[in-house]
Amino acid sequence: MSIYYALGTVLLLLAITGPVALAFGFGGASAARSHITPLRWIGKTYIAIVRGVPDIAFFLFFVIALDQMFEYIRHTIKCPDWTDPVRQGSDFVVCAAAKLPLGNAPQWVHETYGFSIAVLTFSIVFGAFAANVLFGAMRAVPRGQLETAEAYGMSRRQTFWRVLVPQMWVFALPGLSNLWMVLIKSTPLLFLLGVEDIVYWARELGGAKQPQFTDYPHPDWRIWYFFALLVFYLCFTKVSELVLDKIMARLTLGQATAAGERQRKAAR
């Protein structure tokens, strides 16, 4: 039964992470082309670092780092008269009231907390990839369009929101759809973050930690569970591909690109 919940977990993660990562990416890309120098540096470093380092390292890093950051913030607010240092040797100690989630919280709170940390981590990492794509897309918008907007007397802000942003999506979509595929394909990493997703269940159902297959009426089935997962992901990828092709065709309509030109010719 839990395996169906796990399937829901994966889908929910995708549904939340997609828009949030896009928002992160939009912020990062806007920052990277900002005219305020420190903001531009922040944007560019964000993109560059996440690109240069394996994403799995980030998944492992952020889960602990975010957790400790939240607990530390709560610790400084809730227990101001606590004098011991937070880091004692190789231990991270905060007062009991600052524990997150609280030690006496019910099980589902723990699970939800773990899940939201995972969502945040995914969003930060994929936000950087999205920022890279959107940054490229913003630069791909023909210069003439922006110059026209300036010639009409639009301010910088108006040019950005009314001309640049509506037009950049068609340039961003190939990159973003690829990113969506990458996102789908990294959901199994949830398993590393301690969320009980489908990989976890595929391992558990097939055999115990010490492989004593005699406990089961059947031999080691893990290979078949993983085969099922493989097929599941293949189907999911295929469906996404079809949907994204549809969106691309819709977005290209009336754009000043080669594909848009082809559509216009075909329609005539």
Added chain:
Amino acid sequence: MSCWETIIDYGLRSQGIGERLLPRNDFTLCQQFTLIGSGMIWNVYFGVVALCAGFFLATVVAMGKAARNPFIRKPSEWFIFIFRGSPLFIQFFFAYFLFLSLKGAYPFFSPLTSAWAGALVVLFLNTAAYSGEIFYGALQSIPKGDIEAADAYGLSGWSRFRRVIWPTMLRLAWPAYTNEAIFLFHATTLVFFSGFPATQQRGDALYYASYFADKTFNPFVPYPILAGYFIVLTLIVVGIFGLVNAGLNRHLPQDQRAKLRIKPQAIR
């Protein structure tokens, strides 16, 4: 204990040479640098061998996908679809259990259940599929005039492929292929987090980094070290591929040479 002794003790720890026990307490910065660096040997090994071997299979697969004969084309298309459409993580798991059951039937396959061979096979097939798709795309965009010129010179069959089609394909595919190489190196960190066990704690860089993070509850030291190593590795890869790129483009006029640029559409 001085840092030099630590390097002697742990410098080749990932290969099983040197001190047997990993440090358990009083972790120094030097130990972390040395052990994570020694783990990088595995990452480089997996990346380089898979990339070199995968290159040839990728060429074959790309030619196969472009073939007119459906008995050649269909298998190549399926090969690419299966390896590009499913998560590498699941592929590792599936392959591990597949190799386990193969080992049960025929002892001949026993090296494949250990990481150095089994994971290498998976990475090899995976990178062959991704690069095959890149090469196929390049094959489709070879200028028609080049092939016509080759025909006019009386070249055909193997010599036409060897002298005209293949170099042009490489030249066009190279920027995207550079990207693929970078991501392949990143993907090597997954090996010891999937089914493949690290015998006697001989792991890769991420394995040691997470070991330190687990022991010290402090992710802010080992993961940035890992990130630093990977950024250096990425720079080296970009440098080497840039030299090859210059070699491939040496006959072109200066301003037409393709610059190595990160293409967001080509990330995996």
